[in-house]
Amino acid sequence: MPCAAACAGGNAHRYQSKKLKEAARYWATGGKVKQGELADDFKAFGATPEQVSEFAGQDDSPAVFAIEPENDAAMRAFVSMETQWRVSVGMRKVYHGLDYNAIEPTLRLLALPPEDWPQIFLDLRILETEALPLLNQT
Numbered sequence: 001m002p003c004a005a006a007c008a009g010g011n012a013h014r015y016q017s018k019k020l021k022e023a024a025r026y027w028a029t030g031g032k033v034k035q036g037e038l039a040d041d042f043k044a045f046g047a048t049p050e051q052v053s054e055f056a057g058q059d060d061s062p063a064v065f066a067i068e069p070e071n072d073a074a075m076r077a078f079v080s081m082e083t084q085w086r087v088s089v090g091m092r093k094v095y096h097g098l099d100y101n102a103i104e105p106t107l108r109l110l111a112l113p114p115e116d117w118p119q120i121f122l123d124l125r126i127l128e129t130e131a132l133p134l135l136n137q138t
Contacts, residue, residue: 017126019068023075024130026065027082073112074123080106081124085135095135098128 067075084102088094103124107117 020071020074020123020126021130023065023067023071024078024127025134027079027127028131028134071123073110073116074120074127076110077103077106077112077120078124078127080110095132097132098124 081098081102084099084106086096086099088096103121104117107114107120112120
């Protein structure tokens with residue numbers, strides 16, 4: 001069911017949108033979190049400078065990222081379409097967005113229910129919008 005019908009107050013959609021954006025950032029950065037961001041988070045929770053510097057020396061291997069059940073279908077479609085970006089190559093590679101012609105075949109191949117497609121499409125656009133600036137960073 002599209003969110004317009006399901007989320008009268010909009011709070012559930014805002015939460016879902018935020019989680020989708022976090023998932024897109026995680027995907028676009030290969031699961032890497034900037035050490036500076038984590039150090040800032042540690043400081044915000046009262047870590048001492050020694051604890052922060054000790055943490056900064058640790059590796060930055062990707063953390064596990066949990067997908068909320070309501071975002072599962074959109075994330076499955078998004079990850080399945082990772083080779084379907086419109087890209088131009090000149091002085092540098094520029095990502096323009098997903099090839100929307102590939103969405104419907106992807107949803108069919110994933111056997112996602114057609115009645116869910118409108119919401120999945122909206123969620124894909126959230127994921128795409130969040131991932132684009134990260135993919136285009138040089």
